[in-house]
Amino acid sequence: MSARKKLVAGNWKLHHDRAASVELAKAIAAGLPSSQVEVVIAPVFTSLDVVRGAIAGTSIGLSAQDLHWDDSGAFTGEVSAPLLKDVGCTHVIIGHSERRQLFGETDDRVSKKLGAALKHGLVPIVCVGETLEEREAGRTLEVVLGQIDAALAGITKDALAGIVIAYEPVWAIGTGKVAKSSDAQEVQAAIRKRMSERIDAGAAQKTRILYGGSVKPDNAAELMAQPDVDGALVGGASLKAASFLAIVKGA
């Protein structure tokens, strides 16, 4: 069995006002099993402050869904790592496929955001994944490992151990189509091998690699039983405490 602690993160995307966010956070905190699973929730920016209050004194981590790489400056609409730390964030999601596809996120930006998160002590959850077209063309590993190489350029072995990678096939996000656990394992083992070869084998053994894409209570346990699947990044099923907690219990 792997020594890596399982991590289940809920990405609430653009859902829930402050009141609904607090209600959901409190319900998750109240139902958390006393297992060894690490739990992180990622509300919208405007709910971060109240959710921090709602989970105070619990082991739940607080994540933002994005950040800017500079600390401050003329960047209208952006939020930086020091401000996320100031509001109580412990984690930050970087390079989610919705940001890559809808908001022009590039590999270069992902790499800069990763550097900013590490500089300020936020745990980055770096998302990678192929589209359906790329998978059908047999390009899954080329695409995913290319995203890994770009994101982790210049990362030291000491930093690598503290980074979380989320393998999220784009065709599985919000579609109800989950990857076969053997496919998730194959890609995630390839990610770990690449990090071992390019950065450091010992550190790569410590890096947690999550699977994301239509994770639900009925498929979570099988996915997370794979040797290189160290947890889940959950979208839709994280919006209800009962389904999110069921996934946590399956980890």
Ligand code: PEP
């Ligand atoms: C996600 O947004 O990261 C995600 C995996 O979404 P869903 O679980 O809804 O597919």
